[in-house]
Amino acid sequence: xxxxxxxxxxxxxxxxxxxxxxxxxxxxxxxxxxxxxxxxxxxxxxxxxxxxxxxxxxxxxxxxxxxxxxxxxxxxxxxxxxxxxxxxxxxxxxxxxxxxxxxxxxxxxxxxxxxxxxxxxxxxxxxxxxxxxxxxxxxxxxxxxxxxxxxxxxxxxxxxxxxxxxxxxxxxxxxxxxxxxxxxxxxxxxxxxxxxxxxxxxxxxxxxxxxxxxxxxxxxxxxxxxxxxxxxxxxxxxxxxxxxxxxxxxxxxxxxxxxxxxxxxxxxxxxxxxxxxxxxxxxxxxxxxxxxxxxxxxxxx
Numbered sequence: 001x002x003x004x005x006x007x008x009x010x011x012x013x014x015x016x017x018x019x020x021x022x023x024x025x026x027x028x029x030x031x032x033x034x035x036x037x038x039x040x041x042x043x044x045x046x047x048x049x050x051x052x053x054x055x056x057x058x059x060x061x062x063x064x065x066x067x068x069x070x071x072x073x074x075x076x077x078x079x080x081x082x083x084x085x086x087x088x089x090x091x092x093x094x095x096x097x098x099x100x101x102x103x104x105x106x107x108x109x110x111x112x113x114x115x116x117x118x119x120x121x122x123x124x125x126x127x128x129x130x131x132x133x134x135x136x137x138x139x140x141x142x143x144x145x146x147x148x149x150x151x152x153x154x155x156x157x158x159x160x161x162x163x164x165x166x167x168x169x170x171x172x173x174x175x176x177x178x179x180x181x182x183x184x185x186x187x188x189x190x191x192x193x194x195x196x197x198x199x200x201x202x203x204x205x206x207x208x209x210x211x212x213x214x215x216x217x218x219x220x221x222x223x224x225x226x227x228x229x230x231x232x233x234x235x236x237x238x239x240x241x242x243x244x245x246x247x248x249x250x251x252x253x254x255x256x257x258x259x260x261x262x263x264x265x266x267x268x269x270x271x272x273x274x275x276x277x278x279x280x281x282x283x284x285x286x287x288x289x290x291x292x293x294x295x296x297x298x299x300x301x
Contacts, residue, residue: 008033010033011035012034012035013031015039019042021044023049024049028049028050032054035058036058036059037058037059039059040060045064046066046070046073047061047070048073050074050076053076054076054078056077058081058082059082060084061084061085062086063087064088067088067091067092068092068095069093074099077097078100078101082104084105085107086108086109086131090112091111091112093112094117097124102126102127104127104129105121105127105130106130107132108134112132112136114137117137118137118146118147121150126151128155129154129156130147130154130156130158144166148169148170149170
């Protein structure tokens with residue numbers, strides 16, 4: 001499209017779905033007070049021509065052909081608060097300059113597969129809301145925990161609010177005494193999710209999405225409940241069951257079922273998780289497996 005000129009008071013420019021292939025051709029230097037720029041659904045493959053947009057607060061580049069950023073792509077955007085680059089086929093998040101005002105960052109629906117790419121962003125901004133949904137990296141173990149740890153002031157990750165429990169968990173993971181934060185995360189993020197676990201409790205199956213801290217806490221609670229139950233049965237003159245509780249884990253997170261190993265099924269192991277007055281047997285087996293304005297309507301929405 002032909003660039004619009006002589007609009008020094010323009011603050012909002014909508015050019016979505018207009019077959020724009022070059023940001024530089026828009027002559028954005030003619031809009032010194034531009035605050036919001038919408039370029040979604042175009043044919044942009046390179047981010048440039050933004051050097052004069054020092055007042056820009058919001059930049060939307062969703063659904064283009066941006067595979068990576070160049071060193072000067074976002075330079076000078078010190079007031080940018082909201083950056084959206086969804087569904088671009090991005091593989092790398094390198095060359096981001098320091099963006100001190102950035103609070104919302106959405107890079108969902110791309111091809112980011114390595115947690116190291118996310119770490120590059122936490123060094124240049126202090127985002128409050130981030131989204132990397134529908135990227136391969138989200139299938140890594142401890143993905144969400146690591147994101148919460150990388151962005152200490154983040155409030156929303158992939159559309160879900162961060163809880164205090166998640167924040168505390170991330171601090172625990174990132175301060176492992178046996179390894180650096182990055183090394184620890186690389187070790188656990190190297191394997192995709194899909195690890196299976198099954199509990200057979202009193203004939204009922206349970207599917208649980210658990211982290212190591214939750215698992216340990218629930219195991220301790222179950223053991224204490226078993227002790228209390230045993231003391232009660234002893235006072236009543238009943239049989240006292242074994243208090244041994246065995247949990248075999250081969251991964252950190254559990255999100256689906258896998259059949260119990262026959263050898264384990266035959267082992268009498270107690271893992272009580274039923275209310276007082278009921279006996280319970282359980283075997284766990286883990287296996288790897290979001291002024292002036294100008295809108296230029298486009299050809300489609």
